[in-house]
Structure formats: structure tokens, C-alpha cells
Amino acid sequence: MSTKEQILEEVKIEELLGNQNTIVLFNDDVNTFDHVIDTLVKVCNHEPLQAEQCALLVHYKGKCDVKSGDINDLVPMCSALLDAGLSAEIQ
Template identity: 65%
Template sequence: MSVQEEVLEELLTDKQETRQNEIVVFNDDVNTFDYVIDMLMNACDHDPLQAEQCTMLIHYKGKCTVKTGDYDDLEPRCSALLQAGLSAEIQ
């Protein structure tokens, strides 16, 4: 294996190890803006502005990454969003 191949393999391995999971919330026709904002503040510890911006992205783009981190931290947050009636998943 050449030096370039070794460096490339090391970079790819490092990138995969540092990749974090993310909660993605999807748009729906059921929940109001205010409700989604409140749920993002409660479940994801967003401040009001951050929650509002994410809600706008969810509405206009169809989805938004609302939180990144370790799976163990994200799982209860995603569960809270799902229990609140939002469409969310960890990717």
C-alpha cells in the first residue's frame, strides 16, 4: 500500500469515527408552527430563535436536522418528538 493510500484510508477512518448521528424532523400537515417550536425547545433544548428557524426549514424544505450528537443522547429526544406526534428519525 502506498503512502497516499495509507493517508487516505486513515482520513476516511477518522471521518467515519467522528460522524455523529442526527435527528431529522419531517414536515407534516398536522402540527402547527407554534407546537413544533415548543416541542423543539422542550425535546432538543433549542432556544426560541433556533426552534423557529428549524420549524421554517421543516416547513419549506420538507425536513431539517434539529440535533446532532451521540446516539445515546439523541434516542430519548427523538422518542419525545415522536410521542409528541412529530415525524422524526435518527440518521
């Protein structure tokens, strides 16, 4: 594969993905597992099992990507997570 072909392939992949951003949820040692799980289900439309897995990852790893997508969709979700007392940011 030539360099030109490789660059074109990378550009096509970036076009397909668009400008994907991610909401990262951080451990705060304040909120309960139930509160985190309920909030992820309500705000991010997670299934309960998915929300539980994210809560466990946040607890043990310190952070977890909880939602990816277009920035315009993520801003209100991240704001709702913050309003619920969780620590989150868009990256």
C-alpha cells in the same frame, strides 16, 4: 498525499466524529409552528430562534436535521418528539 496517508486521515476523522446519528424532523401539515418551536426548545434544547428556523425549514423543505449526536442521547429525544405528535426519525 499517498493513498495510505489519505486512508489514515479518513480513519482519524471518523474516530473524531464517532458514530454520529441525526434526528430528522419531517413536515406533517398538522402541527402548528408554535407547537413545533416549543417542542424543539423543550426536547432538543434549542434556542427559540434556532427552533423557529428549523420549523421553517421543515415547512418549506419537508424535513430538517434537528439534533446530532450519540444514538443513546438521541433515542429519548426522538421518542419525546414522537410523543408530542411530531414526525421524526433517527438516521
